[in-house]
Amino acid sequence: MSAALELEKIQPAFADPVRESQIAFRKIMEAVARPGTRADFGSDLHPPAGLGAAAANVALALLDFETPVWLDPALRGTDAEAWVRFHCGCPLTVDPAAAAFAIVTDAKTAPRLDSFNLGDARYPDRSTTVILQVESLDDGEAVILSGPGVKDVIAVAPSGLPETFWGQMQDNNAKFQFGVDVLIVSGSALTAVPRSSNIQIQGG
Amino acid sequence: MSVQTGSNNAPERYYNYAYLDEQTKRMIRRAILKALAIPGYQVPFGSREMPVPYGWGTGGIQLTAAIVGPDDVYKCIDQGADDTTNAVSIRQFFAKVADVETTEDTSEATIIQSRHRVPEKPLKAGQVMVLQVPQPEPLRFLEPRETETRAMHAYEEYGLQYVALYERVARVGRINAGAGHPVMVEERYLMSPSPIPAFDNPKLGFSEAIYLLGAGREKRIYAVPPYTRVRSLDFEDHPFAVQTWDENCALCGADDAYLDEVVLDDQGAKMYVCSDSHHCAERREAGHVGPMAGHQLAQAEKEPAQ
């Protein structure tokens, strides 16, 4: 898992890590506090293929040597993996249940959400945060979110998700206080669906 | 007028921006996200020693240090007032280490750190309310062991709390909520709102702003996201009630604010004034007058800070 890094091939990350991590975090915090709303991280960051700007911002802001990371098999051995390892210094794991964070590039082949760490009854915060990269945040089937952080209801419609995805998310919410927290990202945009969000599937 | 620009101590500052190192900030930031995802649940975190003592706001300071940026406008209050010594000390700290603008104006602040009060003016989206917490565990005085209370939260066993509340009703005839009255968040987690008066409890529910609560010595972070259900514990036949006063604020005449009792002599003379010093000043500027308007207290607050 820890082959030597080819340093010359690794692309740069934040130019001003202290400032940019803080800006990125505040956007993530507002997004998690207000599920279904949209954060945009701009296009200053140019991560390697396989990682969008939003996913890369989340990684740089939150990952380090204390957070085991599960990477989608599609990313393993790629420049994206080397970039995450180099800039975040995080250990990688192939066990979804051992991951503090997971970066998923293809939702259709990803493990079921409940194979990640759902937390402990006494320590539900120990669950995995899933960074889910999708085609777009707009063109999919809309579902309706409600719950903490949502004033009345809010619709989200990411595309490129497997049919079973929102059903899994409903199960995830039903298990509260257990559950994963999902950051859905596409390009430079992010929307959060934490375990606390109630999900209503349209016509379902 | 009240905005001051922080001293620019970049880039040769001795400590990292906002005092904490980046790894510590990331650890706190991760805890904040989990706290928001599980409203009312106390997330343990690797609280660091801060340059102010435990019990003096180390939890709030660490939260602020983890979220603050140079574009923020920072307000810090203690007991509702901007000019109490500990609030002044913490405000100066962030002006120095985070190059942040400071303000006394509730509406222009993006981060409001507070001990024991929530400002009177309703908070807005884009604002973060940081509350300093001495004891995050609402059940601690009923059960001293952390291993026990953690299990009670895990399995939602809050019977002990209701028994204690019932005993109080039996003794004094009412819920008698003073300060730090426990709340249920989204009908799942029992939470201490920090020692804010019951008067402020209703402000936590369905707020537009984010509430972050930090206990440095006890090493816990918890949160209430915007638009979250927060219910102060009570019984149907003994409903929760906030404090009210027969008097109005002596300086601005407010009849709906939390009041401090100011002792004027040792013969029983006293006056009541708004605990939220900015709220009171703003009302006076707008022309509101109370029965003792022009009292020296109103003058003292106008002295420019050095």
Place this chain on the structure above:
Amino acid sequence: MAYVAVKGGEKAISNAHKWLAEERRGDPAVTELEVAQLREQLSLAVDRVMGEGSCYDRDLAALAVKQARGDLPEAVFLVRAYRTTLPRFGASEPLDTVNMAVRRRVSAAFKDIPGGQVLGPTFDYTHRLLDFALAADGVLPPQAVLAEEPQAYPMPTIGSVFAHEDLLESDERTEDAPEPFDLTREPMSFPAGRDQRLQALARGDEGFLLSLAYSSQRGWGNTHPLCGEIRMGTVAVEFVPEELGFAIEVGDIIVTECQMLGGSKSSAETPPQYMRGYGLVFGHSERKAMSMAIVDRALRDNAAASGQVAPVQDEEFVLYHSDNVEASGFVQHLKLPHYVDFQADLQSIRRLRREFFQRQALKEAAE
């Protein structure tokens, strides 16, 4: 007006700090203390600050003692607040105290043990009479006479003495032991492992641990402690940098180590054997090392669920309350204004009094 005084503001704070600096300096006609003087001549104060501050740096600790005007918990706080900003490289290799360059070593278990009893620089057996000669300037103390024979090296340990009989539980290193728990990165969690407990005790307040150990001796969770060995001296600190893959020596430190033998354990499967309580502190502090060892041993009973639990055996009680930076901060935070919560309380007690007198008046009217 008291109210205005509480709202002191920035000017008051700044003036208070100036006054504090003046008080620290004392009479300017008296020569100012140099940090080096404190480091050399108040070395045990420096040791305590290093230990409870959990940062081995004699000069920093001496500076903290000077800045804190000799208030040691305040000096500990200064060192902690500095330490917390330092980058962490990882955990050192376990200290090899068997190979300590011993300056003092005594055992109460045997009249003589291999390597001998080495008294070293100790207050023991001094008569506690004020030495007025010290009040006079420029008196050089007499030099201690060098021993005729060199001391045993390595100095045999109480463990090695018992080894052939297997009378004492083993403390051999665990191969591939996980990185130890670090309280400076993670909050306390329960049940606490011994690594977490020993770290908390090593950082704990000497006075608190002393009183707990004493309570245990007086019957509140007695462990029948016997001082197997105390040794004080210099040990090397080794660290394995990731990029090298082998241990390098990063420095020498002075530590005090105590092995307390207490109670025996036996079961159907294992023969009776003495158990250990362990104490290790920076610098020279036998009171702290011995107290720590007794408390460590007592807490091992709690792990075995011995039934009735005395304070010293209750790990949540001991570990949550041993840190004097936490304790001092929280006790003293009561100086901060609490008038908002007090107002809530006042309202309530006034109402209850009103109701009391109304009830009395009704009762009197009825009579």
